[in-house]
Amino acid sequence: MAHFNLLQEKILKDGVIKSGNVLKVDSFLNHQIDVPFISELGKEFYSLFSEKKIDKVLTIESSGIGIACLTAIHFGVPVVFAKKSAGSNMDKEMYMTEVMSYTHNRMNHVVVSKKYIKQGEHILILDDFLANGCAIRGLIDLVLQAGGIVEGIGICIEKGFQGGGDALREDGYPIKSLAIIEKMDADTGTITFREGDKS
Numbered sequence: 001m002a003h004f005n006l007l008q009e010k011i012l013k014d015g016v017i018k019s020g021n022v023l024k025v026d027s028f029l030n031h032q033i034d035v036p037f038i039s040e041l042g043k044e045f046y047s048l049f050s051e052k053k054i055d056k057v058l059t060i061e062s063s064g065i066g067i068a069c070l071t072a073i074h075f076g077v078p079v080v081f082a083k084k085s086a087g088s089n090m091d092k093e094m095y096m097t098e099v100m101s102y103t104h105n106r107m108n109h110v111v112v113s114k115k116y117i118k119q120g121e122h123i124l125i126l127d128d129f130l131a132n133g134c135a136i137r138g139l140i141d142l143v144l145q146a147g148g149i150v151e152g153i154g155i156c157i158e159k160g161f162q163g164g165g166d167a168l169r170e171d172g173y174p175i176k177s178l179a180i181i182e183k184m185d186a187d188t189g190t191i192t193f194r195e196g197d198k199s
Helices: 006-014 035-049 065-075 134-146 164-170
Strands: 016-018 022-024 056-060 079-085 094-101 106-113 122-130 149-159 175-185 190-193
Touching: 006 035, 006 149, 006 175, 006 190, 035 065, 035 122, 035 149, 035 175, 056 065, 056 134, 065 079, 065 122, 065 149, 079 134, 094 134, 106 134, 122 134, 134 149, 134 164, 149 164, 164 175
Parallel strands: 056 079, 056 122, 122 149, 149 175
Antiparallel strands: 016 022, 079 106, 094 106, 175 190
16 A cells, blocks of 8 residues: 655545646645644655755745745744736846746746845745746746855645656756655546655
């Protein structure tokens, strides 16, 4: 019998697979937040990255904020969340990048104030999902614009079959995903997880 970790068990119990490779986990992660459960995931991220020097946790609004806060509390550091802006006419005191949202089929301008990421700061990037990697690459871009250092990338649920995480790993980024989905089937409701999910 396969051994499932805490998040994998929660996905199997409460996750809903929709057509188009959509996994709904809004009952506990990214709409309604199961705070005691997500706090346990925060502890897990802390254990995975505790040997790193972390000055700030960076995520993107809005669904990454919960896990970022419940992880940052263990590091004793602030959370910065990149904001999505509709326009490109941004204040000069912002770092800006572009992120393609495949969920909403549009390009988002994503910004962080220059006050909140400084040169030389050690940044842990966190997000709820990783699929094609566009959002994470956008956050990496913001850190690099600021002259910061990406110490690690923590992901709750990675859609391994979409390849974004593996491409980032090939580029040398240290990614730890609590659950990596290798395949899922909306017709049968089955989910297959990658073994060695924290690779």
